[in-house]
Amino acid sequence: MHQEKIEAIKSSIAAADATNADELEAYRMKYISKKSVVGELFAGMRDIPNEQKKAYGQTVNEVKQLAEAKFQELIEKVNSSSTKSKSSDLDLTLPPSNISAGGVHPLTATRQRIIEIFERIGFNLSEGPEIEDDWHNFTALNFPENHPAREMQDTFFIEKNPDIALRTHTSSVQVRVMENQKPPIRTLSPGRVFRNEAISARAHCIFHQVEGLYVDENVGFADLKNTLYHFAKEMFGKETKVRFRPSFFPFTEPSAEIDISCQLCGGKGCNVCKGTGWVEIGGSGMVDPNVLENCGIDSKKYTGFAFGMGIERIAMLKYQIKDLRLFTENDVRFLKQFRSMV
Ligand code: DAH
Numbered sequence: 001m002h003q004e005k006i007e008a009i010k011s012s013i014a015a016a017d018a019t020n021a022d023e024l025e026a027y028r029m030k031y032i033s034k035k036s037v038v039g040e041l042f043a044g045m046r047d048i049p050n051e052q053k054k055a056y057g058q059t060v061n062e063v064k065q066l067a068e069a070k071f072q073e074l075i076e077k078v079n080s081s082s083t084k085s086k087s088s089d090l091d092l093t094l095p096p097s098n099i100s101a102g103g104v105h106p107l108t109a110t111r112q113r114i115i116e117i118f119e120r121i122g123f124n125l126s127e128g129p130e131i132e133d134d135w136h137n138f139t140a141l142n143f144p145e146n147h148p149a150r151e152m153q154d155t156f157f158i159e160k161n162p163d164i165a166l167r168t169h170t171s172s173v174q175v176r177v178m179e180n181q182k183p184p185i186r187t188l189s190p191g192r193v194f195r196n197e198a199i200s201a202r203a204h205c206i207f208h209q210v211e212g213l214y215v216d217e218n219v220g221f222a223d224l225k226n227t228l229y230h231f232a233k234e235m236f237g238k239e240t241k242v243r244f245r246p247s248f249f250p251f252t253e254p255s256a257e258i259d260i261s262c263q264l265c266g267g268k269g270c271n272v273c274k275g276t277g278w279v280e281i282g283g284s285g286m287v288d289p290n291v292l293e294n295c296g297i298d299s300k301k302y303t304g305f306a307f308g309m310g311i312e313r314i315a316m317l318k319y320q321i322k323d324l325r326l327f328t329e330n331d332v333r334f335l336k337q338f339r340s341m342v
Pocket of ligand 1: 168169170171201212249251252282283284285286305306307308309
């Protein structure tokens with residue numbers, strides 16, 4: 001008889017539910033309070049014969065624990081649904097709070113644009129380490145033993161004998177690519193480079209370059225010129241002129257400095273171009289046969305051109321930025337101006 005009643009109470013506890021504070025209170029009255037059905041079971045103890053009291057007490061206690069556990073569960077349920085209903089009180093007609101979206105750094109945007117231009121004409125991307133050994137930074141590139149770039153005042157050496165340095169240019173990546181791939185090679189290597197320079201409006205000890213390399217059969221100087229004409233017009237606009245000025249680099253022969261017509265005065269002459277109408281954006285040339293051979297490429301069969309340009313330089317010319325230090329000072333008043341660039 002008791003057993004049946006107890007089972008019925010247990011199953012009604014299991015089935016009980018509450019969705020608000022009132023229903024919760026109703027549950028409490030029905031199963032937890034002194035006058036609840038569970039309370040009545042305890043009160044019924046007096047009518048139980050002594051020898052059965054112990055077993056009865058245990059059973060009733062189980063029911064009590066069940067009722068309390070369910071009560072906790074329902075409290076949690078009602079609380080969590082009431083916080084939800086609070087959030088639905090949000091006034092969606094209010095104007096949004098001011099979320100300030102970030103932007104791409106002007107150097108990142110410039111690098112992306114350069115990559116995009118060269119990717120379209122078949123260049124892939126390659127990277128090399130910023131901490132470089134003597135072979136890749138100097139020796140394989142045909143630098144003579146006593147070249148000033150190998151001196152402490154120009155290069156950050158990390159170790160001497162064997163020499164390990166922060167790379168002074170991205171030309172080191174040329175060597176790494178040619179050591180590992182056979183022609184045809186058409187690759188672009190952007191990256192950070194380091195030189196022991198005093199920081200000023202025009203120079204920094206950390207800056208960025210992008211290196212280009214094209215090695216195949218019958219690659220000539222005309223290919224170099226056409227490639228860079230294409231780049232300059234894509235990057236700076238159709239009116240831009242390019243000039244190649246004879247120069248010297250140990251790793252190219254012949255070598256040329258790449259100048260573009262001044263973006264500020266359009267070539268008439270101003271203080272940015274020091275009255276010449278031209279500004280330099282990088283160096284270039286035909287890969288020296290010694291460099292090809294150093295990397296295991298047959299210089300009788302293959303020729304190539306290479307170029308290296310400063311990314312800061314290009315960004316400064318394109319956006320008429322007068323001081324290189326602005327790129328690394330993290331002044332949001334400067335950076336904000338480039339927010340619309342993606
Ligand atoms: N590595 C040179 C520098 O940092 C730039 C350069 C010049 C790269 C001529 C080249 C090149 O690939 O052919 O000043």
